[in-house]
Amino acid sequence: MTPLLLLLALAHAPCTPPSPAAGVVDARGAAAYVNAGEMEMAAGAVRAAAFAYGAALRLDASNLRAREGLARACARLREDDAVEAASAHLDAARPREALASLKEVTEDSARADDAALLRALALMELGEDTAAHTALAPATRSPGAAGTARLLEAVLAFRADRAGEAEALLVGVREGRARTSAEALLPLLRRDERLRLSAAVRAGWDGNLARVPEGADESGADGATALEASVSWTPTGARGPLLGANALLSRQLTQHAFDAMVVDAHGGWRLGWGEALAGASYSQLGGSPYLMALRLDVAARREVGGLLLQAEYGVRRELFLRELAPVLSSQDSGFSGWRHVGGAGVAWWRAPLLLRAGWRLEADRADAAFYSFVEHGPEAGLTLLTESGVAVGLELRAAARRFLDVDPSFGTLRADGVLGAALTASLPMDAHWSWLASLQGTRVVSTLPAFTHGRVAAALGLRYTLGVP
Amino acid sequence: MSRTRPLLLLALLAAAPVVAAPGSPTSGDVEVRVLLREALETHAVPPAELPRLPEAATPATPGRPEQAPGKGVKEKASAHASARAREVLEQLRLGKSPARAGWQGKDVEAATAQERIKKARRQAPLPGAGGPNSPGNNASSPDKPGPP
Amino acid sequence: MALALAGAAALAAPPSTPHLRAGAEHFRSGRFEEALVEFRVSDTLGEATDASWYVAATLTKLGRAEEAHEAFAQAERRSPGGRDALLDFYRALACHQLRLYTCADAALVAAGTRAGPTVAGHAAKMRAELMTVLRAEPSRATVDWYFERAREAEARSQLALAAAYRREAAALARRRQDCYRCDGTASAVHTSQAP
Numbered sequence: 001m002t003p004l005l006l007l008l009a010l011a012h013a014p015c016t017p018p019s020p021a022a023g024v025v026d027a028r029g030a031a032a033y034v035n036a037g038e039m040e041m042a043a044g045a046v047r048a049a050a051f052a053y054g055a056a057l058r059l060d061a062s063n064l065r066a067r068e069g070l071a072r073a074c075a076r077l078r079e080d081d082a083v084e085a086a087s088a089h090l091d092a093a094r095p096r097e098a099l100a101s102l103k104e105v106t107e108d109s110a111r112a113d114d115a116a117l118l119r120a121l122a123l124m125e126l127g128e129d130t131a132a133h134t135a136l137a138p139a140t141r142s143p144g145a146a147g148t149a150r151l152l153e154a155v156l157a158f159r160a161d162r163a164g165e166a167e168a169l170l171v172g173v174r175e176g177r178a179r180t181s182a183e184a185l186l187p188l189l190r191r192d193e194r195l196r197l198s199a200a201v202r203a204g205w206d207g208n209l210a211r212v213p214e215g216a217d218e219s220g221a222d223g224a225t226a227l228e229a230s231v232s233w234t235p236t237g238a239r240g241p242l243l244g245a246n247a248l249l250s251r252q253l254t255q256h257a258f259d260a261m262v263v264d265a266h267g268g269w270r271l272g273w274g275e276a277l278a279g280a281s282y283s284q285l286g287g288s289p290y291l292m293a294l295r296l297d298v299a300a301r302r303e304v305g306g307l308l309l310q311a312e313y314g315v316r317r318e319l320f321l322r323e324l325a326p327v328l329s330s331q332d333s334g335f336s337g338w339r340h341v342g343g344a345g346v347a348w349w350r351a352p353l354l355l356r357a358g359w360r361l362e363a364d365r366a367d368a369a370f371y372s373f374v375e376h377g378p379e380a381g382l383t384l385l386t387e388s389g390v391a392v393g394l395e396l397r398a399a400a401r402r403f404l405d406v407d408p409s410f411g412t413l414r415a416d417g418v419l420g421a422a423l424t425a426s427l428p429m430d431a432h433w434s435w436l437a438s439l440q441g442t443r444v445v446s447t448l449p450a451f452t453h454g455r456v457a458a459a460l461g462l463r464y465t466l467g468v469p
Numbered sequence: 470m471s472r473t474r475p476l477l478l479l480a481l482l483a484a485a486p487v488v489a490a491p492g493s494p495t496s497g498d499v500e501v502r503v504l505l506r507e508a509l510e511t512h513a514v515p516p517a518e519l520p521r522l523p524e525a526a527t528p529a530t531p532g533r534p535e536q537a538p539g540k541g542v543k544e545k546a547s548a549h550a551s552a553r554a555r556e557v558l559e560q561l562r563l564g565k566s567p568a569r570a571g572w573q574g575k576d577v578e579a580a581t582a583q584e585r586i587k588k589a590r591r592q593a594p595l596p597g598a599g600g601p602n603s604p605g606n607n608a609s610s611p612d613k614p615g616p617p
Numbered sequence: 618m619a620l621a622l623a624g625a626a627a628l629a630a631p632p633s634t635p636h637l638r639a640g641a642e643h644f645r646s647g648r649f650e651e652a653l654v655e656f657r658v659s660d661t662l663g664e665a666t667d668a669s670w671y672v673a674a675t676l677t678k679l680g681r682a683e684e685a686h687e688a689f690a691q692a693e694r695r696s697p698g699g700r701d702a703l704l705d706f707y708r709a710l711a712c713h714q715l716r717l718y719t720c721a722d723a724a725l726v727a728a729g730t731r732a733g734p735t736v737a738g739h740a741a742k743m744r745a746e747l748m749t750v751l752r753a754e755p756s757r758a759t760v761d762w763y764f765e766r767a768r769e770a771e772a773r774s775q776l777a778l779a780a781a782y783r784r785e786a787a788a789l790a791r792r793r794q795d796c797y798r799c800d801g802t803a804s805a806v807h808t809s810q811a812p
Contacts, residue, residue, distance in 0.1 A: 090549065
């Protein structure tokens with residue numbers, strides 16, 4: 001195209017006020033353009049319609065149908081542009097700018113339902129859920145947008161701890177893409193029912209269960225199967241009291257000293273900002289009593305500018321039961337004590353990715369100072385959660401562990417460096433059953449060679465989850 | 470303009486009579502035909518999508534954004550809503566205290582670590598530094614000599 | 618722009634087809650909406666009997682395949698002489714967009730090799746892909762799908778499109794061993810559970 005034609009094309013942008021050709025009036029040509037404009041308008045091709053009306057006015061400035069048509073098409077184009085701009089702002093996490101763009105779109109416009117959906121989304125991003133609910137009203141009445149509107153209403157209900165209402169809304173979504181989203185969300189929602197039962201069976205291989213040091217002439221590898229069950233009851237929904245219990249039964253293929261049985265019961269309170277729980281657990285190892293523990297956990301979280309800030313702390317009084325046995329050796333004593341676990345981190349979610357990063361601190365204050373240690377280090381995680389409910393997670397951690405005193409058996413202070421990575425996947429088959437898979441690797445480098453080791457473990461499992469409203 | 474067009478045009482013009490007979494194509498008409506053919510040829514590209522026979526769930530018509538303004542917005546809103554819902558669910562899941570969830574696993578973890586410590590102590594006692602049969606020996610001293 | 622082009626054309630050539638020319642310029646530059654308007658105007662003013670073919674081709678480029686299909690049918694009725702190999706290729710594209718694969722194949726056969734070497738190459742490639750799909754026996758759900766689209770098109774008064782869907786359904790039905798709905802009248806209600 002020549003520069004002259006380019007200039008002409010720019011000057012003739014669809015909604016530029018037309019400048020009629022001097023002294024030339026072509027009423028027949030103008031009527032033909034108006035006819036084309038009306039055909040395009042009827043087909044929803046607004047830009048083409050605006051072009052046609054503009055061309056008609058350049059041929060006959062007095063053509064009223066062309067003038068009205070151009071005004072109509074251009075108003076619609078402005079609304080289209082406003083909706084597109086709002087959508088782009090939302091993509092770029094600028095909800096306030098999105099709301100400003102949407103002011104162009106009136107309630108009687110052809111794009112009113114789209115504008116309502118986007119307005120509600122922007123308000124939800126800003127945490128103004130009540131206003132978002134009001135903004136959704138026009139969309140819920142539009143046949144083309146009702147499904148998506150119901151999906152958004154479900155999210156609002158869920159955020160307000162009305163899980164039952166959210167589920168009812170999701171079940172009612174029957175249209176296209178919104179239906180796909182609703183169907184993918186329902187199993188996730190049901191995971192958080194008031195009474196939740198879950199059972200899993202796993203089989204796995206641990207390449208170094210016994211933490212055999214590098215270079216040692218023995219194998220620490222073993223296979224294992226495990227059964228897990230848990231029940232949790234939140235009678236008042238996401239906020240309020242919580243009672244729960246877990247059990248684990250695992251059996252090793254060869255090293256039966258590590259066959260485990262753990263039962264745990266806990267209760268506490270969940271609030272909007274976090275929760276506090278107390279619990280007790282008892283475990284057996286190799287068929288004999290191993291550990292009795294009492295614990296207290298608190299967790300707090302707060303959303304700030306799209307980031308979820310989290311902090312947690314747990315303390316556990318551990319009583320290793322073998323230490324109470326009438327005959328015991330020095331190796332069996334001194335492990336009991338207080339264990340503290342804490343951490344702080346930040347999580348960021350943008351579908352389908354969840355990113356987490358934080359710092360973790362652990363302190364084991366055992367009765368024997370040389371068994372006591374302090375460990376801390378960074379951890380980061382990435383979870384991919386697809387529309388179909390498949391979750392794939394990668395966790396990385398590094399830690400420096402330093403024991404508090406010299407173990408007289410070794411004569412030197414033990415300090416470890418720990419690197420760990422874990423890949424986990426959960427693949428739902430339906431609302432209740434899902435496959436589980438995990439692969440983890442750990443490498444520990446210690447100042448005492450007896451504790452320098454590597455370990456790779458893999459497991460496959462099948463879980464059944466049942467949520468009762 | 471493609472390189473073939475002037476040649477084609479020239480050939481067509483050469484073939485046309487010098488004075489157009491009434492009702493016969495003029496050179497202007499011929500040029501428009503050439504232009505149309507060239508335009509159509511320029512944009513005659515095969516479909517990007519491979520053919521696939523539809524099944525029950527196949528949408529009635531392929532994507533026609535021009536005819537369905539707002540379709541993209543609804544899909545986007547749907548995706549946003551889905552993402553937000555997942556975010557809320559994920560936050561609740563995250564809120565289920567990772568520390569608490571971790572205790573159960575720690576029991577077996579601690580047991581293996583303890584057994585390793587016990588074994589290492591049995592295998593590498595330091596002479597005079599408190600043997601495996603010295604119960605409750607935790608009176609270690611930082612001044613104690615290290616291993617040879 | 619249209620006027621500028623039309624004006625330029627008026628100086629250079631008799632003003633017999635200014636909108637057709639403007640449409641061609643827009644089309645060549647990829648401004649298909651503007652091209653469509655110019656071709657429609659040319660068609661309305663009767664300045665070129667074959668303008669309706671270009672309307673159909675442009676609708677195809679805009680992805681408005683249903684309208685394109687109707688427009689091609691109308692063009693064929695009004696100006697059978699305006700049809701050529703290139704336009705047949707565009708018709709095949711419109712059929713392809715609508716999943717009317719036997720229709721697309723027929724249009725590609727009609728286009729033959731007369732559309733120039735590049736387009737003939739595209740056509741050969743498309744035909745090879747279509748053959749792969751059409752060789753397999755279609756499912757009952759596929760046959761039902763085309764009959765359902767025919768019913769919908771009829772309800773929207775897109776009669777040429779409805780007829781094309783029905784022809785496609787019949788052609789596919791004949792490829793089934795059991796000749797499912799070969800007569801085109803069997804109800805899909807009792808077959809919706811069929812494999």
